[in-house]
Amino acid sequence: MTDKLTRIHVAFPPSCEDMVTMVLALHASWGWEDEGMRDGVRHLVVHSTLPEHAAHLHAALCEVCPAVEVSTTSVDNADWNAAWRQFFSPLSIGRFTVVPSWLAAEHAGPWTLVIEPKMAFGTGHHATTALCLEALDALAQEGAIAPGQRFLDLGTGSGILALAASRLGLTGLALDIDSVAVDNAAENLAVNKAQGVEVRTGTITDAPAAHFHLVLANILAAPLIDMARDITARLLPGGILILSGILAGEQALAVETAYTDLGLPSPQRHTQGEWASLVFRTA
Template sequence: MSWTEIVIEVARNQAEALSDALMEAGALSVSVEDADEGTDAEQPLFGEPGMEPTESAWERSRVVALTDVDSDHAAIVSAAALACGLPAPAFELRPVGEQDWVRLTQSQFTPMQIGKNIWVVPSWHDTPDPGALILELDPGLAFGTGSHPTTRLCMEWLETHITENPAHPITSVLDYGCGSGILAMVAKKLGVPKVIGVDIDPQAIESASFNSIRNQCEIAYALPDEFAKNSAQFDIVVANILSGPLQEMSGMLCGRIAKGGSLILSGILATQAHEVIAAYAPFITLSVWRQQEDWVALSGKLN
């Protein structure tokens, strides 16, 4: 089966309304792209669960509507424009040939090596090194597949520090903002007996639980209200969220660190590091452990 895309360039304040109207007029799906993508005027939008951009549009937005190849495309555009009070815009049509979308999607995700001995492997790939720490993890709805620098930084820190002193093994880890559960699973596979993951998103808890079962990791997951009933402290607390929420949670997170335990934070741009360090200064001394691209990981030990 073949399809046709309707491509319309509009201003930022028209993109959302036109997208909705195109769906109502018969489009199968609609996406919004940066019309300046690939140029000096390109504007990246960043977001994570709970902190998504309020508007997924750009100063010059490209609205792309997928339709059946035999649709009346001019009628769809006219009806959509009328519905949102716009003059009928110019548009172009792009053919979309039949493809094996499953194979196309899977081809974009290959095994990734992180740190010295960690591999994140999609379920449709063979394990590249059976002796490595293997995480079978498919792209999904919850944030965290190891591709983002903040996730990689936390994974590398855990790999380095959990096994650094065999005479004093790490016995507990808290992954706050667990997303897919990837950091919790790294800790468990590195031999930590007690690992707990917490997230504000019930869908993330469901995804993390599924991933942990698949990877044969016994990990407890909870929503924040449920977790708050538990006063446990941990040898390591890791939180890969964003700068703003991390600053707001400084007292709570530090209260979860056992005496002599460590805190590792990421989701922080290098330009935000001083703000986060200052927010945690009353509780713990943090410093930049490592930087990847524009992102840093901060860490410190509670005396």
């Protein structure tokens, strides 16, 4: 592992936020830090182990928002790890307890999910991840999902949702378009000794159709809408679809409409703060 990280600072007008977020989701899927608004300008920070990533990200951002400003600095990897240790505390969501690797021994148990944060998105602290974990636990407790069934985790990030599904006795496939996230997910699944989960680089078209009892996709509204037909086609009859990464309100309605227009029944909608999850139960 490199001793240095590249800190990429991104500043842009609020009118570009949707497009900038979309580019970051594609090119920095392990996540970014929101530093809020200052003087009418939005400020975000991305950390990367690859110095050349800044130029690549800058070019992609300028395509969608010419007004974007990107600057870089170098920080110690040790500083990043220390910051995570200060921030990442144990978290209870339903029956699950999400803990960092350095506290795993203190919280061992059948519902413990051990996560090595590094730079992959998905520690459970973000509302969208928590909403998906809550939905998984509730569905399992009511018997809507059961051991032995197959799942697909699209945009797996840290692998936390795949790990939770594995804890519930399901087996399946975890996909992400970013190799950094895939490596982190594989490590987390290994640390937890998760069985029956394949994790690899890929997107929805790399998953077999009509193959999964459960599909999880915690991504963003626009790609969820764009991939609605492909995602729906991966479900077995009677399957369940959990979508998140969606802002409550107009975004949630737009995503819901994209899937109900394909014949899915109206979903259960759950919210936490400004974020929403949609749970579809197919016939």
